[in-house]
Amino acid sequence: MSADQKTALGSVDPSIGTVLLPLLNRSAVRIQGIALLPLNFTQARSKVNSKIKLEIFLNTFGVPEFAELVGKYLSENRVFLQHPKYPEAGFPYKNPHIISKRFDTVTTENTLTGGIPVISNSPALGSCAVPTGPTELLEFFNNIYKSAILDEVCGNWRLKTQLLR
Numbered sequence: 001m002s003a004d005q006k007t008a009l010g011s012v013d014p015s016i017g018t019v020l021l022p023l024l025n026r027s028a029v030r031i032q033g034i035a036l037l038p039l040n041f042t043q044a045r046s047k048v049n050s051k052i053k054l055e056i057f058l059n060t061f062g063v064p065e066f067a068e069l070v071g072k073y074l075s076e077n078r079v080f081l082q083h084p085k086y087p088e089a090g091f092p093y094k095n096p097h098i099i100s101k102r103f104d105t106v107t108t109e110n111t112l113t114g115g116i117p118v119i120s121n122s123p124a125l126g127s128c129a130v131p132t133g134p135t136e137l138l139e140f141f142n143n144i145y146k147s148a149i150l151d152e153v154c155g156n157w158r159l160k161t162q163l164l165r
Contacts, residue, residue, distance in 0.1 A: 071096025
């Protein structure tokens with residue numbers, strides 16, 4: 001492709017690029033981009049409509065010793081890491097924005113969940129009752145490290161508000 005035939009392939013929010021660039025320049029992280037076609041994508045449909053909306057995921061890899069520093073830097077710049085989707089397989093999973101001992105032994109897999117164990121409909125997490133007695137309080141603290149990965153929900157495209165953190 002010559003210089004005068006450039007086509008826009010997509011864009012990333014400039015604020016994300018501004019935050020990630022210093023980390024990439026210092027080789028503190030490596031970014032893996034994943035683009036997913038919509039479930040209803042077909043070759044025939046792509047010929048009719050030349051514009052197709054893709055989901056883009058940026059999986060971040062780095063040295064485990066710098067995970068906390070990178071996490072702090074990203075948090076200060078209002079960028080928060082989520083669980084990876086289809087990451088490269090075989091890496092120890094460490095997300096500085098998720099506090100759970102449950103993920104200490106997880107190794108990434110090239111799957112939608114990234115090899116992260118999924119808990120669905122866990123009864124222990126369903127109720128938010130306040131413990132009243134000493135036995136209930138002890139049970140509450142015994143379960144403090146339990147967590148769940150919620151199923152992904154597609155939001156309504158008409159919602160334009162920013163997520164509150």
